[in-house]
Amino acid sequence: MAPYFVNSTDTLVSDALAGFARAHADLLSLDPDHGFVTARAASPHRRVALLSGGGAGHEPMHAGYVGRGMLDAACPGRVFASPHNRQVYEGSLAVARAEGVLHIVKNYTGDRINFGIAAERLAHRGIPCARVLVDDDLASDCEQIAAGRRGTGGTVLIERILGGAADTGLGLAELQQLGVRLAARCRTLAVASAAHTAPTLGKPAFRVAAGELEYGVGIHGERARSTIRHAPLARLVERMTGELLGALAPRPGTAAITLVNGLGAVTPLELYAVHGELARVLDAQGIVLARSLVGDYVTALDMRGFSLTVLFAEPADLAYYDAPVHTAALRW
Amino acid sequence: MAPYFVNSTDTLVSDALAGFARAHADLLSLDPDHGFVTARAASPHRRVALLSGGGAGHEPMHAGYVGRGMLDAACPGRVFASPHNRQVYEGSLAVARAEGVLHIVKNYTGDRINFGIAAERLAHRGIPCARVLVDDDLASDCEQIAAGRRGTGGTVLIERILGGAADTGLGLAELQQLGVRLAARCRTLAVASAAHTAPTLGKPAFRVAAGELEYGVGIHGERARSTIRHAPLARLVERMTGELLGALAPRPGTAAITLVNGLGAVTPLELYAVHGELARVLDAQGIVLARSLVGDYVTALDMRGFSLTVLFAEPADLAYYDAPVHTAALRW
Numbered sequence: 165m166a167p168y169f170v171n172s173t174d175t176l177v178s179d180a181l182a183g184f185a186r187a188h189a190d191l192l193s194l195d196p197d198h199g200f201v202t203a204r205a206a207s208p209h210r211r212v213a214l215l216s217g218g219g220a221g222h223e224p225m226h227a228g229y230v231g232r233g234m235l236d237a238a239c240p241g242r243v244f245a246s247p248h249n250r251q252v253y254e255g256s257l258a259v260a261r262a263e264g265v266l267h268i269v270k271n272y273t274g275d276r277i278n279f280g281i282a283a284e285r286l287a288h289r290g291i292p293c294a295r296v297l298v299d300d301d302l303a304s305d306c307e308q309i310a311a312g313r314r315g316t317g318g319t320v321l322i323e324r325i326l327g328g329a330a331d332t333g334l335g336l337a338e339l340q341q342l343g344v345r346l347a348a349r350c351r352t353l354a355v356a357s358a359a360h361t362a363p364t365l366g367k368p369a370f371r372v373a374a375g376e377l378e379y380g381v382g383i384h385g386e387r388a389r390s391t392i393r394h395a396p397l398a399r400l401v402e403r404m405t406g407e408l409l410g411a412l413a414p415r416p417g418t419a420a421i422t423l424v425n426g427l428g429a430v431t432p433l434e435l436y437a438v439h440g441e442l443a444r445v446l447d448a449q450g451i452v453l454a455r456s457l458v459g460d461y462v463t464a465l466d467m468r469g470f471s472l473t474v475l476f477a478e479p480a481d482l483a484y485y486d487a488p489v490h491t492a493a494l495r496w
Numbered sequence: 497m498a499p500y501f502v503n504s505t506d507t508l509v510s511d512a513l514a515g516f517a518r519a520h521a522d523l524l525s526l527d528p529d530h531g532f533v534t535a536r537a538a539s540p541h542r543r544v545a546l547l548s549g550g551g552a553g554h555e556p557m558h559a560g561y562v563g564r565g566m567l568d569a570a571c572p573g574r575v576f577a578s579p580h581n582r583q584v585y586e587g588s589l590a591v592a593r594a595e596g597v598l599h600i601v602k603n604y605t606g607d608r609i610n611f612g613i614a615a616e617r618l619a620h621r622g623i624p625c626a627r628v629l630v631d632d633d634l635a636s637d638c639e640q641i642a643a644g645r646r647g648t649g650g651t652v653l654i655e656r657i658l659g660g661a662a663d664t665g666l667g668l669a670e671l672q673q674l675g676v677r678l679a680a681r682c683r684t685l686a687v688a689s690a691a692h693t694a695p696t697l698g699k700p701a702f703r704v705a706a707g708e709l710e711y712g713v714g715i716h717g718e719r720a721r722s723t724i725r726h727a728p729l730a731r732l733v734e735r736m737t738g739e740l741l742g743a744l745a746p747r748p749g750t751a752a753i754t755l756v757n758g759l760g761a762v763t764p765l766e767l768y769a770v771h772g773e774l775a776r777v778l779d780a781q782g783i784v785l786a787r788s789l790v791g792d793y794v795t796a797l798d799m800r801g802f803s804l805t806v807l808f809a810e811p812a813d814l815a816y817y818d819a820p821v822h823t824a825a826l827r828w
Contacts, residue, residue, distance in 0.1 A: 167689040167800055169766045171729045179729070180765040183772025187790050223764035357499040397503045397511070429761035429798045432555035433512040434501045440515025458519050460792070466761045468499055468798070495827040 173363045177220045177242055184227060188492045191231045199247065200239045200255030201227045205490075207331035212339055213237065213259040214330055216268040216323060217252060218275055219244040221360075222383060225320060225462045228493030234327035235268075235491075236261075243363060243465070244384045246274030252282035256293065263336045264292030268323055268343065270315025271299035294336050296343030298322055300352045300473065302411050303380025303389045316383050317425045317462045317473040318350040321485075324494070325477075328484030349476040351411050352423075353404045356381045356469025357394065360428060363465070383427065383464040383471075397434075401441035401472070408474045409449060416450030421485060423473035426460040430470050435459065438470055454482055461493070505695045509552045509574055516559060520824045523563045531579065532571045532587030533559045537822075539663035544671055545569065545591040546662055548600040548655060549584060550607055551576040553692075554715060557652060557794045560825030566659035567600075567823075568593075575695060575797070576716045578606030584614035588625065595668045596624030600655055600675065602647025603631035626668050628675030630654055632684045632805065634743050635712025635721045648715050649757045649794045649805040650682035653817075656826070657809075660816030681808040683743050684755075685736045688713045688801030689726065692760060695797070715759065715796040715803075729766075733773035733804070740806045741781060748782030753817060755805035758792040762802050767791065770802055786814055793825070 170176045178196070185194035185201070194201050200217075216226045217239030226238035236259040239247040256265045265286065269279045279295065286293040300318030304311075326343055334342070356378045359368040369385040372378055377400075380389030395403075414420070424439045426432075439458045446453050454477060462471070477485070489496040502508045510528070517526035517533070526533050532549075548558045549571030558570035568591040571579035588597045597618065601611045611627065618625040632650030636643075658675055666674070688710045691700040701717040704710055709732075712721030727735075746752070756771045758764075771790045778785050786809060794803070809817070821828040 169687075169689070169729050169732070169762065169802065170769060176765055176769065179769040179772055181768070183768035183770065183775070183790070186775050187768065187771050187788050220765065221763075223768075228764075355501075357501070397501050400501070428763065429800075430501065431553070431760065431795065431797050432560075432792075433508055433552065433797075436513070436515035436519065436555075437502060437508065437511040438515065439519050440511055443515070443518050456519050458515070460764075463763065465763050465765075466800070468761075470501065 167361060168363055191492060198254040199251040200237050201230050202237045202259055203231045205232050206236060209333040210330045211261055211263040211333055212330055212336045213261045213265040214326055215256055215265055217247045218270050221465045222462050224493030229323050229491050231491035233487055233489035234323050246278045249278040249281035252279050253285050256282060256286055260291050266339050267295045269295055269297050270319055271297050271312055273311055292336050294340040296340055298347050300350045302351045302353050302407060314382055317352045317423050317471045318475060320461045321421055321423055321475045322346045325481050325484045328487030331487055351408045352471050352473040353408055354381050354469055354471035355379050356467050358468035359385055360465035360467040381469060397437055398441050401438055402445055404472050405442055405445040412476055414451060414476050419452045419454035419477050420446060421455040421475045421477050424458045425462055425471045427464045427467040427469040429466045429468040435470060455485055499693060500695055523824060530586040531583040532569050533562050534569045534591055535563045537564050538568060541665040542662050543593055543595040543665055544662055544668045545593045545597040546658055547588055547597055549579045550602050553797045554794050556825030561655055561823050563823035565819055565821035566655050578610045581610040581613035584611050585617050588614060588618055592623050598671050599627045601627055601629055602651055603629050603644055605643055624668050626672040628672060630679050632682045634683045634685050646714055649684045649755050649803045650807060652793045653753055653755055653807045654678045657813050657816045660819030663819055683740045684803050684805040685740055686713050686801055686803035687711050688799050690800035691717055692797035692799040713801060729769055730773050733770055734777055736804050737774055737777040744808055746783060746808050751784045751786035751809050752778060753787040753807045753809050756790045757794055757803045759796045759799040759801040761798045761800040767802060787817055
């Protein structure tokens with residue numbers, strides 16, 4: 165039997181969702197037949213529903229961000245697999261508001277297809293629907309990857325800002341344009357010193373040699389951009405932050421929202437040490453560290469690694485970010 | 497080099513504390529010379545300061561619970577080692593209120609000695625000081641362990657309830673008596689399918705054979721009470737909950753506060769599945785699942801395991817529990 169604590173790997177996600185719904189019954193409810201989670205409360209000013217979803221294995225994303233101030237609904241798939249388009253369609257129908265529904269989609273082929281089919285069906289029903297594609301993973305930013313950059317940790321920051329914006333009563337087009345601007349100003353890089361355990365095999369999904377790191381790994385264990393020597397943390401974070409800033413080219417004095425995100429098995433001690441190094445690098449570059457999160461927000465099962473996300477924010481983004489949030493995984 | 501992301505294992509804790517203080521500068525401040533963290537704000541009604549501490553490696557405990565509604569200060573030691581009595585003394589001096597300071601101490605010999613020396617020095621200075629000893633670990637409840645039961649996950653629940661109580665203006669003796677009553681009604685059991693990685697060795701601190709579980713493990717990797725066959729989750733949780741209820745012997749209709757706590761590398765999927773099974777068992781026993789927490793609250797570095805805590809609560813305890821909390825690791 166694998167090291168996972170489960171009844172069976174077949175029921176891992178459904179058992180977890182049932183327990184999640186029980187633990188957070190004050191905040192949300194689960195529709196087990198159609199496979200989505202909806203918030204019990206939302207701002208009365210919200211005119212557009214926000215819905216996201218994606219494979220399981222990245223908890224607390226996405227269902228952990230359902231609630232007041234963030235998502236109206238989330239559709240979890242099986243482990244590392246897109247939700248079915250039926251889930252997205254039914255979930256959207258359940259929460260759509262006067263001005264429709266905005267889908268926040270991480271850039272993976274399966275998710276794009278399933279959210280796309282659901283959007284067509286919604287349009288057919290006369291329900292306005294738009295999409296924000298999150299594609300923040302700098303490691304997949306190269307011509308060889310035709311699908312474009314993957315979506316990863318930045319999703320949480322974008323969902324939080326869009327949630328605050330939706331609660332001010334912005335319309336569908338405005339929210340969609342804001343989301344596109346945010347995604348353009350957001351990049352993430354991840355490293356791992358050990359793979360996640362594949363649930364059905366009970367073994368590491370890939371091997372990392374002693375003393376090496378997978379640099380630029382994806383949240384499903386996608387092949388890293390390169391394998392590098394394990395380095396002291398200060399040098400590693402300098403390199404990662406340097407690449408993120410290089411890609412985003414901020415002017416000095418720009419405000420950054422950062423996320424130091426554990427991928428599963430990394431300790432809070434390590435994550436906070438990473439945050440200290442990140443802050444030092446940003447200080448030296450004249451970037452204003454305006455807001456920050458440190459913790460396990462977008463995981464890859466029990467992968468031993470972390471990701472760094474930098475999102476450059478305009479003053480309005482910060483105000484949206486600071487709006488009240490009441491979800492299972494984030495309260496503000 | 498170990499799989500840990502560090503500058504060096506010598507600076508792991510100090511680097512983490514610096515990053516932690518930077519990330520949560522709105523909530524708390526670090527005194528790096530004396531080695532303690534203090535809250536920036538507290539209820540004006542609080543007449544007694546609450547201080548805890550213990551070895552590092554259990555994050556977010558304890559510094560993650562410093563802030564409004566919980567601890568006034570925390571003293572972190574090195575990894576799995578008690579803080580020095582000087583830290584406890586200086587931290588207590590820094591936060592002591594009109595009616596003194598209450599030390600919340602997990603039952604380990606080193607912690608008892610160091611908090612005890614600090615308490616004597618405080619008494620010498622005329623500062624009232626009392627102690628609540630948390631000894632919830634059912635696995636160490638046997639005559640062969642002369643030191644008594646270890647303190648573990650229940651600490652968080654007790655700190656939260658005592659925080660709420662302190663904010664109503666209770667005095668030192670009242671808080672101490674409440675803490676003693678809470679500790680008597682709180683038990684925890686932990687299991688692990690893999691050890692934590694020893695930071696200096698870069699290797700698992702102990703071996704768990706494939707298909708086996710360490711049943712009744714401590715949060716420093718103390719020897720488990722027994723080694724058992726890995727079982728489906730429902731059966732494992734039934735057994736653990738049965739033992740906890742057997743020790744506490746609640747009457748049907750009693751209100752329980754539960755904590756399903758990840759020890760490091762267990763995924764949220766698993767923890768929520770555990771919570772679902774726990775709720776099922778409590779329902780069947782006629783126990784009221786009044787409040788619950790699910791997540792990594794008291795860890796053992798990157799151990800692959802979880803603990804179950806049950807605390808039987810009186811109505812006043814629930815009211816204290818529900819009071820506002822604003823700390824790095826818990827907001828309510």
